[in-house]
Amino acid sequence: MSPHRDRLRGLEQRVGVLLEALPYIREFAGDTIVIKYGGAAMVAPELKASFARDVALLKLVGMNPVVVHGGGPDISRYSERLGLEVRFVEGLRVTDAATMELAKMVLVGKVNKEIVAQLNVAGVRAVGLAGEDGGLIRATHAEHAADLGFVGRVESVDPHVLERLGDFVPVVASVGVDDEGQSYNINADTVAGSLAGALGARKVIFLTDVEGIRRDAGDPRSIVSECRLVELEDMVSSGAVSGGMLPKLAAVRDALAHGVGAAHVVDGRVAHSALMEVFTEDGVGTKITA
Numbered sequence: 001m002s003p004h005r006d007r008l009r010g011l012e013q014r015v016g017v018l019l020e021a022l023p024y025i026r027e028f029a030g031d032t033i034v035i036k037y038g039g040a041a042m043v044a045p046e047l048k049a050s051f052a053r054d055v056a057l058l059k060l061v062g063m064n065p066v067v068v069h070g071g072g073p074d075i076s077r078y079s080e081r082l083g084l085e086v087r088f089v090e091g092l093r094v095t096d097a098a099t100m101e102l103a104k105m106v107l108v109g110k111v112n113k114e115i116v117a118q119l120n121v122a123g124v125r126a127v128g129l130a131g132e133d134g135g136l137i138r139a140t141h142a143e144h145a146a147d148l149g150f151v152g153r154v155e156s157v158d159p160h161v162l163e164r165l166g167d168f169v170p171v172v173a174s175v176g177v178d179d180e181g182q183s184y185n186i187n188a189d190t191v192a193g194s195l196a197g198a199l200g201a202r203k204v205i206f207l208t209d210v211e212g213i214r215r216d217a218g219d220p221r222s223i224v225s226e227c228r229l230v231e232l233e234d235m236v237s238s239g240a241v242s243g244g245m246l247p248k249l250a251a252v253r254d255a256l257a258h259g260v261g262a263a264h265v266v267d268g269r270v271a272h273s274a275l276m277e278v279f280t281e282d283g284v285g286t287k288i289t290a
C-alpha cells in the first residue's frame with residue numbers, strides 16, 4: 001500500500017472516532033459532569049497532562065465538567081517529612097489538629113492549584129475551591145470517627161458558587177467546614193457523589209486504579225460494563241465488591257438517589273479513559289444506573 005493510501009486510511013480512522021463521539025457530544029451538551037480525580041492519574045506526568053486535555057475538551061464541546069480531588073499520597077509524604085505520624089484506622093486517615101492543618105495546606109494550597117494550572121495550560125480557565133468557599137461544603141464529624149480526629153462527612157452542599165462560575169472549570173478540594181469554621185478532611189469519592197447530586201449532574205465519573213467493577217474479584221476478565229445499583233448491592237453481599245470500592249459505592253448510591261443519571265468507575269491509569277467512557281458506545285469501565 002502506498003504512503004498516500006496509508007495516510008488516507010489513518011485520517012479516515014480519526015474521522016471515524018469523531019463521528020462516533022458526535023451523538024454523545026450533542027446529547028450531553030450543557031450537562032454537568034462531575035469527575036473524581038485520583039489514583040495514578042494524579043501522579044504520572046503523562047496522565048496528568050492527558051486528564052487536563054480531556055477536561056478541556058469536555059468544556060470546549062459544551063459540557064460543564066467539575067473536578068473533585070483528594071491528595072492522600074501527598075499528605076502522607078509531607079507528614080513524614082515534617083515528622084507527623086501517619087496512621088490509618090479501617091482505611092481512614094487519623095487526622096489530628098496538626099495533620100488537618102497540613103492536609104488543608106497540601107490539598108488546597110498545593111494539589112488544587114497544580115490541577116488548576118494544568119487545566120489553564122490545556123486551554124480552559126479553571127478556579128480552585130474548597131468547602132469554605134461560598135459555603136460550598138458543610139461538614140460534620142464522620143460517624144464512628146471519634147478516634148479519627150477531624151475526619152468528616154458531608155452534611156450539606158450549597159452549589160450556588162459553582163453555578164455562578166460560568167465559563168470556568170471548578171476544581172474542588174475534598175475539605176469541608178462546620179458552623180464554627182473547623183475544617184474536616186473528607187473522602188473525595190464522598191464529596192464527588194454529594195456534589196453531583198446537588199448540581200443535578202448528568203454523570204459522575206470516578207477515576208481510580210482498577211479497570212472497573214469485577215463480578216469476580218479475582219478475575220480481571222469479569223469486568224462489568226453496565227449494571228443497575230441493585231446488582232451492585234448483590235455483588236457487595238457476595239463479597240465480589242469490597243475494600244476500597246465500598247466508599248465509591250456509597251458515593252454512587254448517594255449520587256443516584258439524588259437524581260444523577262449515571263455513575264462510572266473508570267481506570268485512571270489509562271490515558272483518556274474518561275473520554276472513552278463518555279464518547280463511545282462500549283466505554284472502558286463500569287456504568288451504574290438506578
